Amino acid sequence: MPPQLLPASAAAFAPRATSVNVVLSSKVEPWLTQTLKRINRVKRPLNSVPQHQRCLTETLSSSTAIWTLTSLMLQKAPEADLRKDSNPLVEALFNYQLIHVEAYIVHVDMVLRNEVAYKLTPDSIESLIEYHKEVHCVDISANTYNWSEKELQVKKIHEEFIQAINKFVYRTHVTALEGLEEDGAGELLCGKSEEVKNNIMGLFLPLLPPPPRIVDVVRPQPLLPSSPAGANWWTQSTIQTSIPAPVDSWRVLPSSPSTTASSDNSTLWANMAVNEIQLPSPTPSFSQPFSSAGYYYSSPPVSAPIPALPLPSMLAQQPCGISVGYGGFGWDSRFQDYATTM
Template identity: 75%
Template sequence: MPPQLLPASAAAFAPRATSVNVVLGSKVEPWLTQTLKRINRIKRPLNSVPQHQRCLTETLSSPNAIWTLASLMLPKAPDSELRKDSNPLIEAIFNFQLLHLEAYIVHVDMVLRNEVAYKLTPDAIESLIEYHKDIHCVNAKASTYDWSEKDQQCKKLHEDFVQAINKFVFTTHVSALEGLEEDGMGELLSGKSEDVKNAVMNLIKPLLPPPPRIVDVVRQPPLLPSSPANASMWSGPTTPSSLPAPVDSWRVLPSSPASTSADSQASIWASIAMTEVQLPSPTPSYSQPAFSQPYSSAGLYYSSPVVTAPLPHLSLPSMLAPHCGAGYNSFGWDRYQEYTTTM
């Protein structure tokens, strides 16, 4: 698409020019001829391109050549000051106003882009600026939370709108000139007014608060196994209490017919003295020490104590002789097995 060429009168804060820039092609469209004949009170010859260009330029350059692009329904006051009523019609009458977006034509191009350019009148620009400052900014400040630069941000938001609305130029196809009326006035047809409403309302930006600051979470480095016990809350997950604790190999006792656990057996055997255990003594075919050491020489493994019954105290023949009056031969050493079994 060829570049858009606009006159100096279309720039921001530029006054309206005394003459509209009109560029026509080598051939005039029939609809343009019919439109110019309809709006002219005085019959003028329209037999050539220069005649069409002169008639259209004089018509659009008239001070009364004001177009109504669209109409906006805007509130009269901030939300906190609006009137509340059970009747919606009463609320609409007292709380809203109709703002007409009036503009004038600054450029007509029927050669390169086939478009018409409109610029808002100073009165329409001033009305939009007042609405933005007194109503929109007040509602925006009331609907957002406070931060340190809120007033400066709202002021900058209004200044940006003032610049944007003064630079606003609406362009449409040259067929919009079919809505031309007497004295150069007119209005947009074919639903183009809705496009103007959307374009103007898009210039009214919301007040955006700054995003929340991201706070860096300082994580404590992992502690070594030698860390103090009070730092266990930062350590890794602990072993569930439902799992059985590991048992050292030196605590395991040999299998026993008792139904108690290994730890209870160890505590019972440790509490019983050597002299409290009474078991039938084996045949004294060998000599046995009075007690044996319950731990091995290595000191790492536990061995069950060897329980022995005390050997019977046998009286010698020399000790029995004075009492019994019997000699060595009469004592009966050949009956040694009987004494040992009865005792």
């Protein structure tokens, strides 16, 4: 990489030199010849490299050879002092200002780097420093919290900006000289003004407060149960669900038999022996309800009491005879009368 050759006038806080340092190659570009012929009111001979160099040096060294690098729309006052209005045009007129960033050429190199170097004028530097102090520093200080070294940090940022803006030198290709006008003034072409704007706004640094201190938060230790039985109460929850014991489907009978259940019950009654069931005489005309607890009949809703039927164990204790099985109905005492009559 070739060394950066800049004159002493390009240093920070250096005054403008009386003569611009111009270095041309052994062959002059045709566009440079046409540009010099266009800006010179008095026709001057441009037949050699020294003639081009002399003409360009005298033109750029003039006090009127001021270039407009870019224009910045900046606030007139801090945010807290800005005027509030429903009309955006009124706010723009009263709250913002347009600063034209101007510079002069300090160096032209068409041999090593093919570049042109610009340095800001004292008026532009003063305007940017004033805006940085009165608006930018106030805003960044108001938008951050307070700490012990806040004012010192803001002051340091402003001092750094003063140094940076005085050292600011913009470099671009030598073709920028095509924007040269009469008396050496000019304007950057091909969108270079936006690049200058971004470079200058990058010098407005934000205020970075120190990170908050990390405070160790002491949390109370959770109390754990001391008894072994409850040691795992918080790790695992034991949920006991009562699972009913399996019941055979033939043991489950509905409490109120319906039409569908009657077909299933008919098979059940068909499998039962005749001697296992005894019905009162006469048979009631209504169906007796079942109980889900087992095969037990509930008492029929009759007005007269029904005589109890003898159990097989009771019949076994009586002597065998013709009256067996009929004593419950009172037929054994009058059987002889019936036989004589017959």
